[in-house]
Amino acid sequence: MKPRKYSFPTRISFTVTRLREEAARVRALGLVQVQFTCETDPGLLALIYGASGRIVFYSRYSYLRRPYRIKLGEFGLISIDQAKQQHRANRVLAAQGQNPRQPKTAPMLxxxxxxxxxxxxxxxxxxxxxxxxxxxxxxxxxxxxxxxxxxxxxxxxxxxxxxxxxxxxxxxxxxxxxxxxxxxxxxxxxxLEIIDRNPTKGVRTPRVNNRREQCLTADQVRAFFEAAQRDPNVIGSHKLMLSALTGARQGELTHQCRWDQIDLEAGIWYLTDQKSNRPGKIYLSSPAKDVIRRMEAFRCNDFVFPGQRGNERSGRAIRVFRRLCKQAGISDGFRPHDLRHGWISAGVNAGIPIEIMSQGARHSSVNVTRIYSHALPENLVAANELISTLFMPPKAA
Missing domain, CATH: 1.10.150 (DNA polymerase; domain 1)
Incomplete structure (x- = not known):
């Protein structure tokens, strides 16, 4: 049997009265310090200093088969019950594989x-x-x-x-x-290893059908042009006319249509950055160059289409577009981006190879251009008539 280090027991019940009695004993015997262990909570320690009579609580536990000890606080600053609760929490964390010495991080919101x-x-x-x-x-x-x-x-x-x-x-x-x-x-x-699996996987969303059933025909765009030439909002109307003549995206007209990017002599509009994150070119026709030249009278900064209310550049001319459609007798349901659809469809229906139209629209592939191209009803009727003649037997003489 291992002999006692002290003549009195050091495994005691932690109560206020008992701890004060033991502090008086340690001081009376002239001992420097004595460590006491709690009977009801193994691993909970009380270190009593003889000279000052201070009582400090410590929590001892085992983590990954190694002993650790954490200072809980001084008696008087924390109560015995608080020391017991913190000690029990430390042992639970250690049993769950988390070292209580490591700061407990709050869950990320x-x-x-x-x-x-x-x-x-x-x-x-x-x-x-x-x-x-x-x-x-x-x-x-x-x-x-x-x-x-x-x-x-x-x-x-x-x-x-x-x-x-x-x-x-x-x-x-x-x-x-x-x-x-x-x-x-x-x-x-x-x-970041905060979660093991993304909870959005398998979440169902409404089915998307962006396929346009109709597009602006050449006659409709012609009527749109006539209304635009009479519109008092010159900047907005000319911006839409340039969109119809080039098939440019609305974002390109707003952010990348600058005077230093346009070479009217060569007839090229240089795009420093496209949707594909690559530079590109838009080749300007004579009517497109005329639209840009008419904007010289409104030149006040680097943008071809400047803002009219103190803004550096003009925004999307949605209201102007709707007003022009109404004046041109075009039904509701169209949007400014449909001018790009109309430009591609007009080229395809006019017999221009879709590969050329795809390059002109700066699409990543011909398959994307096919989504933008819409066959005219009269062309579909003519195609059906032609196919029907191939199936019908020849008429008797």
Whole structure:
């Protein structure tokens, strides 16, 4: 049997009276310090200093088969019950495979993941649509997920947000884009090993059908031009006319139509950056060059189409487009981007090879151009008539 180090027991019940009695004993015997162990909570220690009479609690536990000890606090600053509760919590953490010595990190919220990781990465790679991503977060995602810890988010939360967006009348493509943004953000949590699996996987969104059933015909665009030439908003109307004549995207007309990018003598509009993140060219016809020359009278900065209310550049001329469509007798349902559809469809229906139209539209492949091209009804009727003659037997003489 191992002999006692002291003549009195050091394994005692931790009570206020007993600890004060032992502190008086240690001081009376002139001992420097004595370590006492709690009978009811093994590993809970009370170190009593003889000179000062201070009593300090410590928590002893085993983690990965190695002994550790953490200072809990001095008696008087913390109570005996508080020391016991903290000691028990330390032993539970150690049993679960977490070292209580390591600071316990609070669970990361979706808000923190979005602003401190996703947005920072977007800024580092200069993502073009970062403002749109922030707008989606403010309008829809933030209200639903910002207050949740990333580890708490599940499919149910995403489904509830999808239902809310459907009830609000959002377009299927917009809903799918918003869910896609959430998927990208949570994929960062997978990379950071915060979660094991992305909860957006398997979430169903409304089916998207972006295929246009009709396009602006050449006659409709001609009537549109006549209305645009009479419109008092010269900048907006000319911007739309250039879109119809070149098939340029609305973003290119707004952000990349600068005087230093246009060579009227060569008839080329140089694009420093496209949707494909590569430079490109738009070859200008004589009418397109005339539209740009008429904008010389409004030149006040680097942009061909400057803003009219103190803005550096003009925005999307949606109101002007709708007004011109109404004046031209064009039915509702069209949008400014349909001018690009009309430009491609007019070229294909005029017999221009689709490969040439694809290069002119600066598409990544001919398959994309086929989505933009729309056959005219009269051409479809003529095709059916021709095919029918191939099947019908010759008439008897």
């Amino acid at each position: 979706y808000r923190e993941l979005f602003w401190e990781h996703y947005i920072v990465q977007c800024q580092s790679r200069r993502k073009k649509t970062i403002k749109t991503d922030i707008s989606r977060h403010h309008n829809w995602i933030g209200e639903a997920l910002d207050h949740l810890a990333v580890t708490e988010i599940n499919k149910s939360h995403i489904h509830q947000l999808v239902v809310k967006m459907i009830d609000a009348g959002l377009a299927p493509a917009t809903i799918r884009t918003i869910v896609g943004q959430i998927r990208t953000v949570l994929e960062l949590a997978v990379d």
